[in-house]
Amino acid sequence: MAYTNDGSATAPADATARAGAHRASSTTPPGDSTTQPGQDGPTRPRTPPAGRQRAQKRARVRTTEPFTVVSYIVVTLFALFCLIPLWMIVAGSFTDETKLSLDGYSLFPDPFSLDAYKALFSGQAIGRAYQATLFITVVGTALSVSCTAGLAWVIARRMRVISRPLTVFAYLPLLFNVGLVPMYLLITQVLQLRNSWFAVILPHMLMPFLVFITVAFFRQIPQEILDSARVDGASELRVFFRIVLPLSKAVIAVIALFYAVAYWNEWFWAILFLSDPDKYPLQQLLQNMIANVTNAAMLPGGNAPTVPVYQLRLALTAVTIGPIILAYPFAQRFFVKGLTLGATKG
């Protein structure tokens, strides 16, 4: 029962139509609904043939209802609305500077130009920024995930003396947010981490919220599996590394992705703690460049820029978001799964 949520969670209502069709053609045991949740399948699992046909006819008629048509239109429009700003960034980054400075934006890369990317990759800043972002993301995620998993398992084990105080201990930071100044003083005065990438990683290395997601998942692991390992003489630590972790790949993937995206997009702590331009991660480089170009554009009588500044900004934006776009088709599955974790549990 523990893991039935995995597959079905991805696209909940997808299963509906499938389950419906499946049930119509063969008699499916009622228990099937736990793995393939159908919320409005047209037929009951055991309807007599005549009723089934009628229901199918109804199902076919239903798809042409106005509400369904409206739904398709609205969903399509919103999907376009989500994509257009993204498209404008990418298209603009390939559009010649002259067009951009005239219109301020571009829907099609016409006239096509690679100037910005050439300028971008000829400098060292982008390479350094990528390095910084990768360091923060990779090291940060590794630290976060290992701390989260370790803490979560000890809480999930419900051990005497330890587990309950630990729950409160990890829960309290979620309720009481100390705020900016104490964290600032801690990093700069006590730990002296100015201009260190760890200053960007540490402030939110452990998110209590993700700890509890992990605890929830760990508690679904059947006790019997753990007991049988112990009977075989496995130590507590061995049980964790050899049994619990391999069984929990789904939740580990989810929290790793949450942490990784948070680190990749992080700039708040970066602009507070990193003042050395060589240390800037991507987001900070981008933010810095927006500020500089704005300043440059406001300078009266300043020299005409020799580099395509507008196009460059869009190119840098595209480069910043590029890896997320590439990783998205893979990652999205896990995020949806994470959000719906346990949703189908009875």
Added chain:
Amino acid sequence: MAEMLSARPETDASGGSKGKKRRPAAPTERVSWSLALLAVPGVVYFLVFAYLPMAGLVVAFKDFNVSDGIFGSPWNGLDNFEYFISTGSAARIILNTVFLNALFLTATLAWGLLLAIMLNEIRLHMYKRVTQSVVFFPYFVSPIVISVMLQVLLAGVGGEGGAVNDMLNVFNLPTLTWYTEPGAWPWILTVVKVWQLGGYMSVIFLAAITAIPPDVYEAGVIDGASRARMAWSITVPLLRPTAAILVVLGIGRIFYGDFAVIYAIIGDNGVLFSTTDVIDTYVFRALRSLGDFGTTAAVGLFQAVLGFIFVTIAVLIQRRYARDSSIL
């Protein structure tokens, strides 16, 4: 931060659950100290980065200077709080914070709900999967990138024109220089939040729709209800608990603005402060540009205490009425 509504935490911080659970909530396992070692990094982390900074809050009652340090600086009682209130920004930023958060919460919830119902109507698997992925995508876009997108749309990449103004021109509507119009920004930011979180919310609601038993819809079909009617009279009422939890959690966090998005977009553009400056952005600016630790810490403490009260009430309400359906 996100609320993963569907996960079942069974956290036992406030009294265990009774009956019907497979395993008793009370801690029953014997202590394994070697296993407890696994928690040490996490415990140390929370001690240093969550509990130790609480001591730093004394700065709120001090005339802080770096050379004397946190504990060496002289006390100045409530001067920092008085200063914050006397500048006149206090009422404005608190009102902005609450107003904007309420606006964001209402808009993203309503749109997420509608979108979930409409996504649920789509019967073509592939199309549904693709649109669902697309509407979820903005959730991953960083605040800085959002600010670039917004600038392209509202002002053009170089600060002249912009796509929205060009569209207004097409329809002969008056154009605006958006970045100098404080009145428009609560609504612009709301659209940004809907863009960013609409798909995310819809995933939460879709998960809840999945849990609705098929029988009720069958009953609806038998009674000859249209799809729209069933959405309105069956789906919406059955999603009310989920929506209620989201509202409660949102209200719990109403004093914490979404700092990142607002600051990335507005930055230090003082023209727009009257409608967009929230507690978080105020604190951040005060610290970064003025280096005023005392006042900043005072505002932070004020926010933390109010936030704590609201979050705690929210969690208690939710534990009482909906403990089975949510993480917190």
